[in-house]
Amino acid sequence: MIRTSRPADVIRYGVFGGPAPGNRAYPLASVGTGPSPAMSKREVMSAAASLRSNGTHSLTLAHGRYVPAIVAARPRVTVRAWEMTQLLVDSPEAATCHEVFGILFREIAHRGGERLFLRLREDDPLVRIAASCGFTKYGEETLLAGPKVSFPGVSTESVREVKPVDEHDLFRLYNASTPSRARFALGMTADQWRAAREPVGWRSREYIYRQDDAAQGWAQVIRKGRSAILTLMSHPNADNSVPALVTHAMSRSWGVGNWYVLAGDHQVRLQALMGQRGHWEVARYVTMARAITSPVTVAEARRAVRIRGLNPAVDLSERYQSSTREKSYAARNS
Incomplete structure (x- = not known):
């Protein structure tokens, strides 16, 4: 049963x-x-x-x-x-x-x-x-574990905490730094990407590395008592973004004794730099996704109203129904 x-x-x-x-x-x-x-x-x-x-x-x-x-x-x-x-x-x-x-x-x-x-x-x-x-x-x-590290000589002046106005730039960074297979699963549009971001609660900090008036890197620190998890995104052409973000994020996290760095297999530079600083592999994970055909989504597709002449096309029915569902969900769980 x-x-x-x-x-x-x-x-x-x-x-x-x-x-x-x-x-x-x-x-x-x-x-x-x-x-x-x-x-x-x-x-x-x-x-x-x-x-x-x-x-x-x-x-x-x-x-x-x-x-x-x-x-x-x-x-x-x-x-x-x-x-x-x-x-x-x-x-x-x-x-x-x-x-x-x-x-x-x-x-x-x-x-x-x-x-x-x-x-x-x-x-x-x-x-x-x-x-x-x-x-x-x-x-x-790959999950790497090790002590707090820093990269002497690397400037962190371009790193600051993320603000709401950075969301569009972070989406552009996501498109530039994430393999197409992962983007297809996580989302090809800004709305899909935003919906699929992993929730971590209030014990997290986000940092952005900006250069040439664009986001070149992003880091997130999730606190778990005296341990912390660090995840990053970095532009392929921004060599200094990884050491700058690691140095800044770890220096701003007081009281952390054990650091974990979660790196995708495409983040070769991040894994190499952390390995040089004494971090070692402790676990490997696979991330999976399953598409689900929602009865609500199918019904919306039949009533979809598209405005042509805009690039990309705007599905007013989808946006309205999605907004309605999210408001209803928030009301039920408030």
């Missing part, structure tokens, strides 16, 4: 049927943890609390008292893009995932979702199972 999850399901998952593995999905703020072969009490409490998070939708596969699978997803920035936050699977059978994923896809579609994102460890057997469920791999990432 598949039903909406309850917090007690996590306890049943971790107790009945023997020790069960921990969460196998890795939202951005969770990289650097696990994998746990058996859930600890702290992990059980954390997972149970996350199922009640605002906007999270979760499903439980139950066979009597035994719970072999729990999945949970939440919207990223808007309801158009979702991410998997909990993937508790105690059964290696692909049929278990197919059954639960299929219902989760339909539930997200009825809520206006268009894409679902998932990050897994590269060596997890669920990568193959997720692919058989329609997920497509669009990126590979």
